[in-house]
Amino acid sequence: MIDVTFLGTVSGIPTRDRNHPAIILEYYGEQKDTLLFDCGEGTQRQMLTAGISFMDIDKVFITHWHADHFAGLIPLIQTMNLEKRKKPLQIFGPEAERFVSDIVDLGYFGLRFEIEAINIPFEGAAETKVLETEEYEVYSIPVLHTVPAVAYAFVEKGKWNIDLQKLKKLGLERGEWLKKLKTEHKVTHKGKTVKLEQVADMTSGLKVVYTGDTKPCDTVKKISENADLLIHDGTFLEEDITEKAHHADAKAAAKIAKQAKVKQLILTHLSRRYKDVKPFEEEARKVFENTKIAYDFMKITLK
Ligand SMILES: [Zn+2]
Known part of the structure; x- marks a missing residue:
């Protein structure tokens, strides 16, 4: 079983109702694993509200190094240290070594635990297996954004x-x-x-894909094939998207969901300009019926 909790669902600038991007994936296998995808500013307080423990997180996956996707790492690392964390923390991302080392240099953390930064390839169109445990694998694939960026797929092994x-x-x-x-x-x-x-x-396992920020692209389609859940950038409505955007609109994301034959689509990373998200739902559902629009603290259970 997997629980996916949205801790932040807005794009660049937060609103009263929407925090910067962060998604918690809780995997209930032989033991529970808590994975964090992106970690925008304010993620800690969102975790408190959602009832998720800081100390349960051993693996963080950053899609790209724009502040709305990583600024929450700095205080999270400090809290883990204050709480006397001993076990290592793994941080995956494109150019992770460079950015994690910069973050650790930003303050006097006096770290008591090890942070392992794992560089993820961000060029080309190939999938990379970035993590494998007894029960699941995590893959990455480069996507189309203004800076090096990747999408991630969590894939439960068949049983x-x-x-x-x-x-x-x-x-x-x-x-x-x-x-x-x-x-x-x-x-x-x-x-x-x-x-x-x-x-x-043999029964097939569950698959969850998170795109981070991206234009609609073939690599996302490839990594999303037959996913149980696709969490896609849905920053704009089709009528507002421009060539410069480097993000996706609701309709384009829905097209990818349909082509990749996913079971469910959730649009996230909505621009603050939209007070009403109903038009997103309508636009996407014309192409792909099983679409929902993310909101902060939305929780999806997959079995
Ligand atoms: Zn963003």
């Missing part, structure tokens, strides 16, 4: 589920031995050699 009917047919019973079968894929049980695929089916 083997034992089919009791298949077990029965082979005259086998449930038991501890199935654990070994799941890890080793082939075991000899009661004199019989059993392969995992004989008694189990």
